[in-house]
Each structure stands twice: as structure tokens, then as C-alpha cells.
Amino acid sequence: MSRLFVKRLSILRPLLIATLVLSGLASSSQANDLALASNTVQSKMVKIYGAGGLKGLEAYQSGFLISGDGHILTVWSYVLDTDYITIVLDDGRKFEGKIVGADPRLEMAVLKIDSQELDHFSLSKSVVLQPGARILTISNLFGVATGNEPCSVLHGIVAATTTLNARRGAFKSPYQGPVYVLDAISNNPGAAGGALTDSHGNLAGLLGKELRNAQNGTWLNYALPIAQLTTAVEDIIAGRTRPRSFDETVKRPENPHTLKSLGIRMVPDVLTKTPPFVDSITRKSVAEQKGFQPDDLILYLNNRRIDSLNTLINEIALIDKIDHITVVIQRDNNLINITLPGQ
Amino acid sequence: MGMRNRQTTTYFLETDVIFTLRTTQTLSSTLAIALLLCTSSVQATDVPSAVLSAQAKRIAAIRKASASTVMVFAAGGKGGGSGVLISPEGYALSNFHVVKPAGAAMKCALNDGQLYDAVVVGVDPVGDVALIKMIGRDDFPFAKMADSDKVRLGDWCFAVGNPFLLATDFQPTVTYGIVSGVHRYQYPAGTLLEYADCIQTDASINPGNSGGPLFNANGDLIGINGRGSFEKRGRVNVGVGYAISINQIKHFLGYLHSGRFLDHATLGANMVTDENGAVVVSNIIESSDAYRRGLRYGDQLLSFGGRPINTVNGFKNALGIYPRGWRVPISFLQDGKQIDTFVRLAGVHSPEELLAKVQPKRKPPAPPQEQEKPKDDPPEAKPPVKNNKKKAFSPEVAPFIEARHGYSNYYFNRLNQNRIWDKYIGLTQADKLLGNWVIAGEIGNLGAATINLQANRVDAKLPQGTTFADLDGELNAQDAPRGSGGMLVALHMWKHIMQVSPARFGEVYYLGSMPTPKHSQKQDVLIGTHSVIECRYYFDPKSGHLTSLEMYPDLGVDPCELYFSDYKEVNGHLLPHHIEVIHGEVTYGELIISSYQFPTVVKGAN
Known part of the structure; x- marks a missing residue:
């Protein structure tokens, strides 16, 4: 027994020495880096105020600039579910934020403010982190900072790189892809949309929403690697995810698909932006065959973002009946891809 | 717009329950093994010298800082928290919300393994600060106070303290982190416990860390930990702790020594x-x-x-x-x-309003069920000690506790009154200068002046004309000479307190220390009320001299300010030979004194 213990220790020993060396190095050479990085990233951070304010739902979150023209990367959340999004820059200037686009599959949104020559993170220069890498997280957690006050900075390391679905059913999030798991208590209320950087302030990830393990009640501190988001962000900025029906010059087919012909009946259109929920499915219709169910929320049609029932109806009218349709629906917390064939 | 909803809840960190965390034990045993390994296997040659010196520096900083850290245990198991020594005589800082449930005396441990008695000195309920004094030594290890305005976002820092009251072995817990924010503002609960200009850190701050020190990487004191942002994750660290900046506490330090309940x-x-x-x-x-x-x-x-x-x-x-x-x-x-x-x-409060919030009325016999918890209390603050009758203190602490209405501990007010007055009167020996004083000299370049300070009257021949103050009349109505705000009455208040001593002057107390427009170095302030007149006496803590006097004839009016300087010896008495008179920011005149005449005539020292 004791011999086994000693043997185990001897395996551990080099590891421990390595850890000591690392931590020693960190304290000497990175002391100034952290302070420097903590301050230089501030001008790229924004505070976002929007919907919420009810019990347990903070009406604020974090974000950061990704272009000099005022594009902002943040998380897709109820905070953005309003016509009045206020963006506060590091220097205290206030702007109205417009949603350029969002990708609920990645729980990410791109906003824009009307300004120029802003300091920003460049997504193309983002870094990839390995477990053990020292990190900073910068966010307006708990809404501590207002106006021109700097965002909060927490330090830590990347504890692991893994995928959110690695523990099936533990993290009920639409996004199930790769994440950095952090040992800093980074994902507090209001921190979502904040930046994860390396110890030099280079962008590495987007702080995710608060996520609680459904099985043991613990909270996860994590960030989405920027590489997971880059293509989607570029598509959004380039307008490739914009519904085509917003464009008046687009050519309309003579025989388009209709919801009725597909066998989908939606909820009544009662709001300016009625969420596109399925009300019922016609028996033996294409929709039923392909697995549509009542209460499904339609998010995407042919990779274009559907933000309301009205948009859904307009977009379907642009798809020729002979073409197939790809649909992304949200059912509870799951995102499901369905292809409806042309007729 | 959601901005109006941005206020979040923060909670305070004293603890009344001892948590025993299985994980903590496991962790500490793992650490112990790791430490054993390190000492046996890491040779200097394995590690770059820069790393070793950085590590040595950190170890030294933590060792230095830990020695001054206080682990507070309230008597009778009424919770506790942390604190930090700031002087060799045993003065230590903690939180108001830590000291409040403990009452006037508590037990404090240091990492030398000793348990010391301590008493409450001064309390700042709005700023959530308390000054306590540990008893038994005059060579306590103490922390050096740094300039917390120099603390930068991202700086390394560490907290030392008594989280979860784990330090029953008298060894504090050290948690390392960075400064996450500076100049933070955290809203008060009602009007108490406002954290203005505080330091935010991601070093773990847990219940029981309250009142304990936050140090910079050198092990110098930058703040007092007191609260954290907790919401749905329970009362444990979520990476957001707040420390009261030590620069704020420096402003209050003199006041804290006055043994009073302080207001912001x-x-x-x-x-x-x-x-x-x-x-x-x-x-x-x-x-x-x-x-x-x-x-x-x-x-x-x-x-x-x-x-x-x-x-x-x-x-x-x-x-x-x-x-x-x-x-x-x-x-x-x-x-x-x-x-x-x-x-x-x-x-912020009227004095009685503040007392009502912090000091429950003592109406014996106190029906316990009527002690309702004030709404403004922090969520976890315990109701006051149930036994409100006079407590018998142990013989160790009893000499250092003096209850008095309006004071957290009058003993320390008296101590400071005596310290200041004894030094000043030692210099002036003015208590021996009984009877009338005749001061002769000139006012600025205007011309000769003679002022006769008598027991019930002051007569003055000034370049501006002849004038007087009738001290048997209403003092607050006499602002002679016109434009001075009451220079003659003010001069009388200066002479009178020296002749009769503060004890017989009226109600006198030690306010604390503060700078004046003419003295950037903080001056000790005694406040005396004689008849209806309030006077503030400012003393230089180094020289012991009276440097200024403010005479307030009434509330809501500008005082007459006298600034004393050019102290010279007059027959064994050190007396000022220059008095500048200011009223409402305007200089009335400068009295340049050439001679003092007392009943036994003495010549001026020109």
C-alpha cells in the first residue's frame, strides 16, 4: 500500500515541479502583463442595456467591439429582445444598438452602433488557448461598472477544452460545441458577452451565458472559442443570413411553397414580431412525415434567420415549390435540422 | 430601458456559522503532501533564479502580511470575522458589521498562536469600518498602509483572513487574486454600509473574510474586505469581492480613535x-x-x-x-x-438619527420582543446582544471600556483629549496665566491694536476703531469687530479654555483629525461648547501647538477663524505672535503681537 503511494508520488513529482515553475514564472514575468492587458482591453469593451429587470433576469450584459465601424459581438439573449438597446462605450459615450444579426445555434449576436474609428478586437487575430494557459475575462458582471468605469477583470487559467455535450444532458444549452472551461468565476450575471483573452489581452473567446449543471446544480464557467464564431459573424456582417424578403428587388417564383401546402399551421399573428411557433401539423402532410411537432419554434429557413411569423411567411413565398427547404427549429432546449423536399 | 434596474444585491461577510467543508480538508491534505515534496525535491539549480526570487518575494510578502492579520472571534460564539493590526500598540481595523454583534469586547487571535483580548474603539457604520484595540503588548506586528489610489486594475493582490471561521487553529487563510476594478461604487443598505471608491478583487472573499486585510503584492495594506456580489449561488465567493480602500480609512482614522459613532x-x-x-x-x-x-x-x-x-x-x-x-x-x-x-x-444623519440606527436604546428593563431589527441592517447582521443589562467585563478589558451615550467607547475619547491638552498646556503653561490678558501689536499694516481680554468683557482698540464684547450678554449676538465674525469672542474662547481647562469649559470632546485649508497635515480637533457657542480647536499633532480656532456663533453661519502661528517663548510660556482672522473665506486682518501683558507683567519676545 505504502509502496504504491510512494510510486504514485514519484510520478507526480515532475508534474508538481512543472507546476511550481509555471506559477513562479507567472508571478515574475506576467505581473506587469496582467495589469497592462487589463487596462488596454478596456477601450474595446462595451456595456449593453436592454430588456429584463424582472426577478433573476438582469437587464444588462457585456459585449466587445469587433470592427472600427461599431460592430459588437455579444451573446444572443432576452436582453436584446427589445427595440431599445443601449450601448455604453469605455469612454462613457452612449449609443443606440441595432441588431445586425444573430445565430441562436451559437447563442451569439452581432450589434452595430453608428460610429467610426473605434478601438476593437480583430477576430482574424484571435488566439487559440491550451489547457493551463493563463487567461483574463473582461465583462460587466453584476453591472458593477457604469458610464466610463472600466469593466471587471478576473484572472485564471483554461482548466479544460471540451464540448458542452460531453456530459449528455448536463448542460441544457442550444450550443453543444467546443468550449474553454475556466477556473475563474467568470460567468456571473451580466458577464455573458464579455471577452476571454490570453494574459497579453489577445482575444480568445466569448463568455457564454450562465449555465447550470442540470444534474448537480453547479455553475459552469466557460467561453466559446472565437474560431467557432468567426464564419457565422462574417456571414452576419456580410448580410448572408439576412432574410431575402427584406430586399425588394428579389425575384419571386410563380409557384412558391406555402405553409398550408407543407402542412404547417402557425400560431395567430398578433404581435408586431410574433415568434414563429408551430400551432398544429396537418395529418399525413410533408411536415408531419419529416417530424414537425406543435410548439416547435422556427429559427432558420435555408440558413436565413427567421425573427417573426411575418418574416417566415415572406421568406416561404420566395422559395420555389420544386426546391427543398432546410429548417432549423428549436424544440425545448434542442436545435433540430429538418429538410422538407421540393414537390 | 433596463439601466434603472442595474442595481445588484451585495451581501456582507461576517459569519455566524462554522462551515466544515470536506473539500477544504481534502485540499489542505493534498497541499501538505505537495509542500513536503517541494521542499525535498526542488533544488535551486532546477529553477531559474528569477523565478526563485519572485517566489521568495511572494512568500516573504505573505509571511509579513499574515503576522498582522487578526482573526476575530465574538464572545459566546456570536460569530466573528477578520481584522488587521495597524499599530504596535494594538490598534486594528475591522468591519462595523463584524464588531457589531460582538459588543464592546471580543477575542482576537494572531498567527503567533496567541489569543488576545480586544475592545471596540471607534465605529463608522456608514463606511462599515471599526477600529478595535488589542490588549497585552506594545509591540504587535502591524501592516504598513499603502497608497490605495496607486492600485491599478490587474495588479496582483491577496486577502488574508478567517473565512468560514476556519482559523480555529489561529492560522489565517490566504487567497491570491488580482484587482478586478478600482473606484467602484456599491450602494448602501438604506443609509449605512455604503462602499464608495472601493477596490474589487477576484481573490476569494468569503463569509468570515469580513474586516480582514487586502494586501498588494508587497504585503502592504490596500483595503479592508467587507462585501461581495452574491446572487443565486449562495453566500460563497463568486469572484467578486469588495474592499474599502485604505485611503478612505486614513481619512477616518483620527475620527475612529475618538471612540465615537462616526458619520459620513x-x-x-x-x-x-x-x-x-x-x-x-x-x-x-x-x-x-x-x-x-x-x-x-x-x-x-x-x-x-x-x-x-x-x-x-x-x-x-x-x-x-x-x-x-x-x-x-x-x-x-x-x-x-x-x-x-x-x-x-x-x-448624512443627525447625530441622534445615527445613534438610533446603530445603538439600540437602553431602557431597562428592555422587553426583548420589542427589539425589532432595523430595516437598513445588512441581511445577516445579528440583532443586538440579548442581554442589555450592564455586562460585567473581564478585568483585562474593563479598564479600557467606558460606556457613554453617543460614544462607542468613551475611554478613547478621554484618552485623546488628555493627550492633546496635556501636550498643549505643557507648552503654553497658560493655565497659570490667570486674570486679564492684554495683547498689544498691530493689525496688518493698518496700525496699532490693543486687546484687553477680561473675565466678563473684551475691549479692543483697533485701527478700525474701538469696540468691545460683553461676555455676560448673549455671546452668539456679538460679532465685533464688524466683518470679523466675532474675533473678540473667539479670542476669549481661546483664553478661557486655557485658564479653566477643558473639564470646566463646558462639554468638550475629541472629534478626530482633519486637514485645514492652511494645514495639509491633519490636525487634531477638540470641540468645546461653552454657553451656546461651539468652538473647534485645531492642534498640530507633531508640535502640539494650537494652530487654529473656529468659533461658531450659530448653526448655519460662517465661523470666525483664528489661525495661530509664530509661537515664541514669553517667560516660559510658548505663545503665538501671529493670529490671522478669517471670516467667510475673507481675511479680516492679521494680528501681529508684540507683547502680552498678564497680571504679573511679562514682556513680549521681540
């Missing part, structure tokens, strides 16, 4: 941000000193206490670090013109 300050004016982003006056009380100094509705505040003001939060931060009664420089813009002046700060 108000300007008497509210500020808002206008559409151009300027911070402007939205409301001002006409009886405030700010109003007397010319501040009006709509004026733009430029700086306060030497800090440029750009946001309302910035103003709250700048104001929140000052005690009631301080005089602070202020600059504002009025009709395009910049005005630079000093303003006297009033209290």
Missing part, C-alpha cells in the same frame, strides 16, 4: 449628468456651506477633494471617502467662471 458627509447638493455629460447641481440646500460658498442650481461641478468629476458615480466616490465635518476643496463653473473654494461637509 454630504455636500448638501445633489448632482445629475446633463445632456452634454457635465455633472451639474440639480438641488441644493440653502443652509449648506456649499450654498454659502456660492454653489447654485445648474452650476457644473469640476472637481471635488482634488479629483476631477466626470460622472455622478465619480462624485459619489469622491464624497463617500470623507467624514462629516471635513473641509474639502471644490471647483465649479458658474456663468462661465471657475470658482475654487473650500466647503464644510455636513453629516
Whole structure:
């Protein structure tokens, strides 16, 4: 027994020495880096105020600039579910934020403010982190900072790189892809949309929403690697995810698909932006065959973002009946891809 | 708009339950093994010298800092927290919300393994600070206070303390982190426990860390940990702790030594941000000193206490670090013109209002069921000690506790009154100068002046004319000579307190220390009330001399200010030979004294 213990220790020993060396190095050479990085990233951070304010739902979150023209990367959340999004820059200037686009599959949104020559993170220069890498997280957690006050900075390391679905059913999030798991208590209320950087302030990830393990009640501190988001962000900025029906010059087919012909009946259109929920499915219709169910929320049609029932109806009218349709629906917390064939 | 909803809940960190965490035990045993391994296997040659020296520096900083860290245990298991020694005599800082449930005396442990008795000295309920004094040594290890305005975002820092009251072995817990934010403003609970201009850290701050020190990487004191942002994750660290900046506490330190319940300050004016982003006056009380100094509705505040003001939060931060009664420089813009002046700060509460909030009324016999918890209490603060009858203190602490209405511990007020007065009277020996004083000299370049200070009358021959004060009349109505604000009465108050001693002057107490417009070094202040007149006596703590006197004939008016200097010996008495008289920021005149005449005539020292 004791011999086994000693043997185990001897395996551990080099590891421990390595850890000591690392931590020693960190304290000497990175002391100034952290302070420097903590301050230089501030001008790229924004505070976002929007919907919420009810019990347990903070009406604020974090974000950061990704272009000099005022594009902002943040998380897709109820905070953005309003016509009045206020963006506060590091220097205290206030702007109205417009949603350029969002990708609920990645729980990410791109906003824009009307300004120029802003300091920003460049997504193309983002870094990839390995477990053990020292990190900073910068966010307006708990809404501590207002106006021109700097965002909060927490330090830590990347504890692991893994995928959110690695523990099936533990993290009920639409996004199930790769994440950095952090040992800093980074994902507090209001921190979502904040930046994860390396110890030099280079962008590495987007702080995710608060996520609680459904099985043991613990909270996860994590960030989405920027590489997971880059293509989607570029598509959004380039307008490739914009519904085509917003464009008046687009050519309309003579025989388009209709919801009725597909066998989908939606909820009544009662709001300016009625969420596109399925009300019922016609028996033996294409929709039923392909697995549509009542209460499904339609998010995407042919990779274009559907933000309301009205948009859904307009977009379907642009798809020729002979073409197939790809649909992304949200059912509870799951995102499901369905292809409806042309007729 | 969601901004109105941005206020979050923060909680305070004293603890009344001892948690025993299985994980903590497991962790510490793992660490112990790791440490054993390290000492046996790491050779100097394995590790770059820069790393070793950095590590050695950190170990030294933690060792130094840990020695001054206090683990507070309230008597009778009523919780506890942390603290930090700041002087070799045993004065230590903690939180109001840690000390409050403990009462007047508590037990404090150091990492030398000793348990010491301690008593409460002064309490700042608004700032959540308490000064305690540990008893039994005059060579306590103490922390060096750093300049917390130099703390930068991202700096390394560490907290030492008694989280979860784990330190039953008298060894504090050290948690390392970085500074996550500086100049943070955290809203008060009601009017108490406001954290203005505080330091935010991601070093683990847990229940029981309250009152304990936050150190910079050198092991110098930068703040007192006291609260954290917790919401749905329970009362444990979520990476967001707040420490009261040590620079704020430095402002209050003299006051804390006065053994009183302290109040914070108000300007008497509210500020808002206008559409151009300027911070402007939205409301001002006409009886405030700010109003007397010319501040009006709509004026733009430029700086306060030497800090440029750009946001309302910035103003709250700048104001929140000052005690009631301080005089602070202020600059504002009025009709395009910049005005630079000093303003006297009033209290947030009236004295009785503050006492009602912190000191339950003692009406024996106290029916316990009526002790309702004040709404403004922090969520976890315990109701006051159930036994309100006079407690018998142990013989170790009893000599250091003196209960008195309005004081957290009158013993320390008396101690400081005596310290200041004994030193001053030792210099002047003025208690021996009984009878009338005749002061002769000149006022500025205007001409000769003679002032005869008698028991019930002051007569003055001044270049401006002859005048007098009748001391048997109403003192507050006599502002002679005109324009001085009552120079003759003020001079009488100066002579009178020396002749009769503070004990027979009226009600006298030690206020604390503060700078004056003419003294950047903080001056000790005694406040004396004689008849209806309040006088403030300012003493230089180094030389012991009286440097100024303010005579307030009434509330809401400018005092007559006398500034004493040019102390010279007159027959064994050190007396001032220059007195500048100021009223409402305007100099009335400078009295240059050539001789003092006492009943036994003595010649001036020119």
C-alpha cells in the first residue's frame, strides 16, 4: 500500500515541479502583463442595456467591439429582445444598438452602433488557448461598472477544452460545441458577452451565458472559442443570413411553397414580431412525415434567420415549390435540422 | 430601458456559522503532501533564479502580511470575522458589521498562536469600518498602509483572513487574486454600509473574510474586505469581492480613535449628468456651506477633494471617502467662471438619527420582543446582544471600556483629549496665566491694536476703531469687530479654555483629525461648547501647538477663524505672535503681537 503511494508520488513529482515553475514564472514575468492587458482591453469593451429587470433576469450584459465601424459581438439573449438597446462605450459615450444579426445555434449576436474609428478586437487575430494557459475575462458582471468605469477583470487559467455535450444532458444549452472551461468565476450575471483573452489581452473567446449543471446544480464557467464564431459573424456582417424578403428587388417564383401546402399551421399573428411557433401539423402532410411537432419554434429557413411569423411567411413565398427547404427549429432546449423536399 | 434596474444585491461577510467543508480538508491534505515534496525535491539549480526570487518575494510578502492579520472571534460564539493590526500598540481595523454583534469586547487571535483580548474603539457604520484595540503588548506586528489610489486594475493582490471561521487553529487563510476594478461604487443598505471608491478583487472573499486585510503584492495594506456580489449561488465567493480602500480609512482614522459613532458627509447638493455629460447641481440646500460658498442650481461641478468629476458615480466616490465635518476643496463653473473654494461637509444623519440606527436604546428593563431589527441592517447582521443589562467585563478589558451615550467607547475619547491638552498646556503653561490678558501689536499694516481680554468683557482698540464684547450678554449676538465674525469672542474662547481647562469649559470632546485649508497635515480637533457657542480647536499633532480656532456663533453661519502661528517663548510660556482672522473665506486682518501683558507683567519676545 505504502509502496504504491510512494510510486504514485514519484510520478507526480515532475508534474508538481512543472507546476511550481509555471506559477513562479507567472508571478515574475506576467505581473506587469496582467495589469497592462487589463487596462488596454478596456477601450474595446462595451456595456449593453436592454430588456429584463424582472426577478433573476438582469437587464444588462457585456459585449466587445469587433470592427472600427461599431460592430459588437455579444451573446444572443432576452436582453436584446427589445427595440431599445443601449450601448455604453469605455469612454462613457452612449449609443443606440441595432441588431445586425444573430445565430441562436451559437447563442451569439452581432450589434452595430453608428460610429467610426473605434478601438476593437480583430477576430482574424484571435488566439487559440491550451489547457493551463493563463487567461483574463473582461465583462460587466453584476453591472458593477457604469458610464466610463472600466469593466471587471478576473484572472485564471483554461482548466479544460471540451464540448458542452460531453456530459449528455448536463448542460441544457442550444450550443453543444467546443468550449474553454475556466477556473475563474467568470460567468456571473451580466458577464455573458464579455471577452476571454490570453494574459497579453489577445482575444480568445466569448463568455457564454450562465449555465447550470442540470444534474448537480453547479455553475459552469466557460467561453466559446472565437474560431467557432468567426464564419457565422462574417456571414452576419456580410448580410448572408439576412432574410431575402427584406430586399425588394428579389425575384419571386410563380409557384412558391406555402405553409398550408407543407402542412404547417402557425400560431395567430398578433404581435408586431410574433415568434414563429408551430400551432398544429396537418395529418399525413410533408411536415408531419419529416417530424414537425406543435410548439416547435422556427429559427432558420435555408440558413436565413427567421425573427417573426411575418418574416417566415415572406421568406416561404420566395422559395420555389420544386426546391427543398432546410429548417432549423428549436424544440425545448434542442436545435433540430429538418429538410422538407421540393414537390 | 433596463439601466434603472442595474442595481445588484451585495451581501456582507461576517459569519455566524462554522462551515466544515470536506473539500477544504481534502485540499489542505493534498497541499501538505505537495509542500513536503517541494521542499525535498526542488533544488535551486532546477529553477531559474528569477523565478526563485519572485517566489521568495511572494512568500516573504505573505509571511509579513499574515503576522498582522487578526482573526476575530465574538464572545459566546456570536460569530466573528477578520481584522488587521495597524499599530504596535494594538490598534486594528475591522468591519462595523463584524464588531457589531460582538459588543464592546471580543477575542482576537494572531498567527503567533496567541489569543488576545480586544475592545471596540471607534465605529463608522456608514463606511462599515471599526477600529478595535488589542490588549497585552506594545509591540504587535502591524501592516504598513499603502497608497490605495496607486492600485491599478490587474495588479496582483491577496486577502488574508478567517473565512468560514476556519482559523480555529489561529492560522489565517490566504487567497491570491488580482484587482478586478478600482473606484467602484456599491450602494448602501438604506443609509449605512455604503462602499464608495472601493477596490474589487477576484481573490476569494468569503463569509468570515469580513474586516480582514487586502494586501498588494508587497504585503502592504490596500483595503479592508467587507462585501461581495452574491446572487443565486449562495453566500460563497463568486469572484467578486469588495474592499474599502485604505485611503478612505486614513481619512477616518483620527475620527475612529475618538471612540465615537462616526458619520459620513454630504455636500448638501445633489448632482445629475446633463445632456452634454457635465455633472451639474440639480438641488441644493440653502443652509449648506456649499450654498454659502456660492454653489447654485445648474452650476457644473469640476472637481471635488482634488479629483476631477466626470460622472455622478465619480462624485459619489469622491464624497463617500470623507467624514462629516471635513473641509474639502471644490471647483465649479458658474456663468462661465471657475470658482475654487473650500466647503464644510455636513453629516448624512443627525447625530441622534445615527445613534438610533446603530445603538439600540437602553431602557431597562428592555422587553426583548420589542427589539425589532432595523430595516437598513445588512441581511445577516445579528440583532443586538440579548442581554442589555450592564455586562460585567473581564478585568483585562474593563479598564479600557467606558460606556457613554453617543460614544462607542468613551475611554478613547478621554484618552485623546488628555493627550492633546496635556501636550498643549505643557507648552503654553497658560493655565497659570490667570486674570486679564492684554495683547498689544498691530493689525496688518493698518496700525496699532490693543486687546484687553477680561473675565466678563473684551475691549479692543483697533485701527478700525474701538469696540468691545460683553461676555455676560448673549455671546452668539456679538460679532465685533464688524466683518470679523466675532474675533473678540473667539479670542476669549481661546483664553478661557486655557485658564479653566477643558473639564470646566463646558462639554468638550475629541472629534478626530482633519486637514485645514492652511494645514495639509491633519490636525487634531477638540470641540468645546461653552454657553451656546461651539468652538473647534485645531492642534498640530507633531508640535502640539494650537494652530487654529473656529468659533461658531450659530448653526448655519460662517465661523470666525483664528489661525495661530509664530509661537515664541514669553517667560516660559510658548505663545503665538501671529493670529490671522478669517471670516467667510475673507481675511479680516492679521494680528501681529508684540507683547502680552498678564497680571504679573511679562514682556513680549521681540
